[in-house]
Amino acid sequence: LLSEKGLEIDQGTLYPLLRRLETQGLLGSNWRVEDARPRRYYKLSQAGQDNLPRLIHEWKTIVQMMQRMLES
């Protein structure tokens, strides 16, 4: 899904990051068995949902600031 959106990220980077977000309480996870194989699914927790607008705002501010710097 991520690579379809153009974000190529190594598994060895992505999954530990998801784990860290889970440790911080921003994500929750549960195991499901699919095709006789256990898979872990991550989803936004309540704290994650509460923090998401602030994080999106911070991200957009950084992108805008970088854009202004690159243009000038």
Place this chain on the structure above:
Amino acid sequence: MDTLIDRYLNAVSENLPARLRKDTVTEIRSLIQDALDDRSKEEGRSPDNEMMVEVLKQFGSPQSIVAPYLPEKYLIGPRLFPTFNLVISIVLPILAVLSMIGFWAGYSQPVPITGVDLVANIAKSIGNMLSAVIQGFGNIVIIFAILQWVLPDFRIKPKEWDPRSLKAVRQPDKIKRGELITEIFFSLIGLIVFTFYIDKIGIYNYVNGQWTFTPILTSAFNNFIPWLDLLWVITILLNTILLRRGAWEYGTRLFAIALYAFGIGISASFLTSIPYIYTLQGAFGQLGGASILQSLINQVLIVAFAVAILVNALKIIKMLLNMVRGRING
């Protein structure tokens, strides 16, 4: 029979802490199997050993795949490290000095000390000092490692910071005028007293309305006077040069090292001649306490001269370090 993937996951689990092991290994197993399935579809053949090798190579070594899952681990973390440095810089020099004083204060061999004894004991005292310092360092590391383990988020409450509290920039070449002038003053006093008034050094008693005088320094002490005079004259000369030049230079540092080495030589000679350089017989002989007092004074003198040797040795090391730093910084 275990597959390469089983072996890989076994190695992965060995590198993980117990609380992360089960979940992480299951997750990585599922990712490897997905990757194997994808490759099998791409190549149109069922997975075999060779394909597993390729997939596992993509994932990297067990240590490298585990590393991002682990929190950064420190024996002493960056938050505790400045405090650790502060404690080390205070405690280790104190331990070194105490160990040196302890060794020489407990020196129980008969005086006079022979030259061989002296060298052997200096080496032994330095060995003891190093051992005390290393042991102290080890204990402090253990205490801080325990603190790091028990209180990983330990931090000292930041005080309000004031730029005026910043330390002055270190200027190793800068001379300390006050110190140099004081040294010149005391060297001059030593020179005058021990050259012109040596016969006035002793114990004065006021008995029956009359002053009596008993010399305590022996003729053996007089043999040291030319060397002491030379030491004081060189000290005055060096300090005068430093005051005129206004800063330490390569030549003056070499000069100072020679002077400190000379100081070590004189202290060592005194150390081997303690019972000969003074006498209390004339002063306390009648009271009968001379031998006890003498052994006490001997012990004090042993410590004093040993400390003088240590201080001069440390000064030489400091000079050498400053010379090397000066060369490196150009």
